[in-house]
Amino acid sequence: MTDISLHTPYPASAVAAWDFRTDVAVVGFGAAGACAAIEAAETGARVMLFERGSGSGGASALSGGEIYIGGGTDAQRAAGFEDSSEALAAYLKAAGGPCADEAKCDLYARESLAHYEWLKAQGIPYRGNYLPGKHIEPTDDSTLIWSGSEAAAPFCDIAPPTPRGHVIRHMGWGGGRPLVDLLEARARALGVEVVTDARAVALVRDGERIVGLVVRIDNQNRFVRAERGVILCTGGFVMNEDMRRRYCPETLRLSSPIGDQDDGSGIEMGMGAGGDAIHMEQFFTTCPWTMPEPQACGVLVNRAGQRFINEDCYHGRVSRFAVDQLGERVFLLLDNAHFSQPLDLAGMGIAGTGDTWEEVEAELEMAPGTLSATMAFYNAHAREGADPLFGKRPPILTPLDQGPFVALEMHFRDSFFSFFTLGGLRTSVDGEVLDRAGEPVAGLFAAGRTTSGLPAWGHGYSSGMSLADCTYFGRRAGRRAAAG
Secondary structure (H helix, E strand, O other), rough: OOOOOOOEEHHHOOOHHHOOEEEEEEEOHHHHHHHHHHHHHHHOOEEEOOOOOOOOOHHHOOOOEEEEEOOOOOOHOOOOOEEEEHHHHHHHHHHHHOOOOOOHHHHHHHHHHHHHHHHHHHOOOOOOEEEEEOOOOOOOOOOOOEEOOOOOOHHHHHOOOOOOOEEEOOOOOOHHHHHHHHHHHHHHOOOOEEEEEEEEEEEEEEOOEEEEEEEEEEEEEEEEEEEEEEEOOOOOOOOOOHHHHHHHHHHHHOOEEOOOOOOOOOHHHHHHHOOOOOOOOOEEEHHHHHHHOOOHOOEOOOOOEEEOOOOOOOOHHHHHHHHHHOOOOEEEEEEEEOOOOOOHHOOOOOEEEOOHHHHHHHHHHOOOHHHHHHHHHHHHHOOOOOOOOOOOOOOOOOOOOOOEEEEEEEEOOOOOEEEEEEOEEEEEOEEEEEOOOOOOEEEEEOHHEEEEEOOOHHHHHOOOHHHHHHHHHHHHHHHHHHHO
């Protein structure tokens, strides 16, 4: 009896009988899987979607429902912002840093507006208004927000700043759940056959081609024949500690993973079939409760009392640079004019206070002349509207000179540093899983966090990039798989 394993495709010759037959088999019912299924079904292909849980969701349903869209949407134009596909592409490449897939950035930028219209056509509602200021998510049903580092250095010097976070019309936080619900309804309306409580445990290969998969249903292995292709949309590996230790050990410093059942199974199946996994060390993290104004006016320092980032950029970028610092904590410095008590959920406490920065420095047991020198330098230049070290910009750039002063501790294990992985299978712009030579693994496709896509670099992540990546490239994977 041939063993069934995530790491080695099961031979088709060993399958005694196929329990299911379809043209396209999609694994995972988050936004990526739903969009892949919708696009494949719209071509006329028979589509079956297998979900290990009892219903749709995935990490997409845990999100704010925000999608990174640009190029001049109706919401952008109504608010008086100009944008172009060229500016969007430039920002995406800068945000992707050394991990950017330029072909994906360019393609998404060119088709972003069309993708926005496609989303609306699936029933996704947008109010169309702009919400100014720095926000984690809208608490009302607003559409357009600043969701990244567009207005902060160095990004504002690379592409003209404009907000691009487009949030589903939904009151309060958590718009990801209604977003997935609407995509699910559309997929079912197109005739996609959904099988829940079905955990994928292996791919099936015939010669050099993936022709199906094995799913575990009611504690029995069932064999699925997929005539045209299998699409893996199973998420990342944030819930798999062994994989994190192997590929992304820095996340072991953090304790608040964001994911549903993101155990890396799709990545492992893809690798076992010959797929190349890339940027597996990359991850997103944030302690977002520090960043809404006015606390973004504060200064972050490491244990040596040194700044390390322009604090006016996206809260995830700030937090990712924080985790790069030595030790287990960093400090957010504020004066009396800008302090507000963080939410209890943040897990941030007051580590030091004083009527002068020298007194705060002493309470933090830092070497004399370190933090106090940092703040003297910062304040002197902030009064002139400049930050020569990191390029922080007014109006968030402001001197912190109105005592008393406070240092809030952000501890990587004890504070709320949520995180998820960004590395995954290497794919073409059409969702084909690629091997180490850059050649497609026949019959195998992937989308969403199972892949390394638009959000490939933790230091440049912007809210909405994951949903942009999984919805758009999920569609492309569905279309390409349906073509056979």
